Amino acid sequence: MDNPNCFLDEYLLIKRPCLTVGDLSKSLSIYRDILGFQLIYQSKADSNSYLYSVFNLPQSASLTFAALSTKDNPRALALTEVKGVELSSSPLTYSCALVIQVSALTKKIEQLEQLNLFIAPPNHFTTENNLSFTEQAFCDYDGHRIMLYEQKPE
Secondary structure, eight states, X not given: OOOTTTTTTSOOOOOOOEEEESOHHHHHHHHTTTTOOEEEEEEEOOTTOTHHHHTTOOTTSEEEEEEEEOSSOTTOEEEEXXXXXXXXXXXXXXXXXXXXXXXXXXXXXXXXXXXXXXXOOOEEEEOTTOOEXXXXXXXXXXXXXXXXXXXXXX
16 A cells, blocks of 8 residues: 555444345354344335445345444444345456454364355465464355454464
């Protein structure tokens, strides 16, 4: 970055990713039941919801919005269930991955394996300041690439 101070006068916050899903219950079996997010809000979207524009969905689609929190981050993740239209299928390459820090990575991967989801091999690495990490990616039911990582104790 040419100017490390360029953001000093700007307010900048990444609030939450919002993923479209075909089946909210199945998605909650991953994000709530395995990864540990807490479902704090769920509602059918109004017919004039901004979600239609954001995801370029026809008004014929039926949408249900769900907000999930972590212990330290309210509304950290959103899921929008889309019914009545076909969602895009998984691409051969991925243009985005949601990165989530977790504890007990091995246990979570074992639980995900029981759902017969695609799981990539783990990657282990150590940073220049001797912090050790393990990361491992999977695809959820809707083809979203999710990369979980855990910092190993020193």
